[in-house]
Amino acid sequence: KQEVTQIPAALSVPEGENLVLNCSFTDSAIYNLQWFRQDPGKGLTSLLLIQSSQREQTSGRLNASLDKSSGRSTLYIAASQPGDSATYLCAVEGNEKLTFGTGTRLTIIP
Amino acid sequence: NAGVTQTPKFRVLKTGQSMTLLCAQDMNHEYMYWYRQDPGMGLRLIHYSVGEGTTAKGEVPDGYNVSRLKKQNFLLGLESAAPSQTSVYFCASSYRSAGGPNEQFFGPGTRLTVL
Numbered sequence: 001k002q003e004v005t006q007i008p009a010a011l012s013v014p015e016g017e018n019l020v021l022n023c024s025f026t027d028s029a030i031y032n033l034q035w036f037r038q039d040p041g042k043g044l045t046s047l048l049l050i051q052s053s054q055r056e057q058t059s060g061r062l063n064a065s066l067d068k069s070s071g072r073s074t075l076y077i078a079a080s081q082p083g084d085s086a087t088y089l090c091a092v093e094g095n096e097k098l099t100f101g102t103g104t105r106l107t108i109i110p
Numbered sequence: 111n112a113g114v115t116q117t118p119k120f121r122v123l124k125t126g127q128s129m130t131l132l133c134a135q136d137m138n139h140e141y142m143y144w145y146r147q148d149p150g151m152g153l154r155l156i157h158y159s160v161g162e163g164t165t166a167k168g169e170v171p172d173g174y175n176v177s178r179l180k181k182q183n184f185l186l187g188l189e190s191a192a193p194s195q196t197s198v199y200f201c202a203s204s205y206r207s208a209g210g211p212n213e214q215f216f217g218p219g220t221r222l223t224v225l
Contacts, residue, residue, distance in 0.1 A: 004152075031211075032211050034213065036216075042219070043114075043216040043217055043218040043219050044153075044200065044202075044216040045216075046213055046214070046216075049213045051211050089153070091153075096141070096158070096206075096212070097158065098143075100154075101152060102150060103152070
């Protein structure tokens with residue numbers, strides 16, 4: 001059974017810093033990995049999707065990498081802003097279904 | 111283009127009552143999903159559908175039923191609500207092409223409390 005872990009559960013950093021969020025998974029037989037953002041009381045917003053054949057994807061200040069063989073993905077956020085404060089979830093797809101991590105709650109301190 | 115919408119946004123039920131949650135998408139997606147989100151547990155898949163008229167069980171299907179009579183709608187039913195079903199429910203949809211990515215798009219959620 002696929003298990004997805006995100007450590008740490010919470011992270012606080014000063015505004016302007018670059019930061020990395022981590023995601024690890026136990027079964028490397030995945031089709032893709034997706035990073036989401038969730039604001040309090042809201043739904044999930046898709047940030048980046050990396051297909052299994054890709055190593056990274058970039059969107060603006062966000063860069064996500066994927067290392068299938070080691071079962072790891074990272075989400076890099078450059079020049080963090082207070083508006084980046086949210087919970088970040090990663091999810092891996094296998095057999096038409098997503099398995100989610102429990103997320104990292106990120107707080108950017110002005 | 112509204113994306114994925116969910117009705118209602120909030121609901122309070124008494125134990126044993128029944129209700130139906132409605133999910134609608136206007137993106138012509140084939141796949142639709144129902145998840146529940148509980149503190150410390152992450153999102154867990156309840157049921158999903160790979161096309162009109164099809165449904166399949168996910169990780170936590172007990173106590174729920176679903177129907178996909180129209181491509182754009184996916185209904186989640188609770189026949190006899192229990193306090194353990196207190197949760198936030200999310201619907202999602204995706205377009206799946208052969209060999210292509212399965213990017214899922216989520217609705218805003220329904221917060222359900224069972225007393």
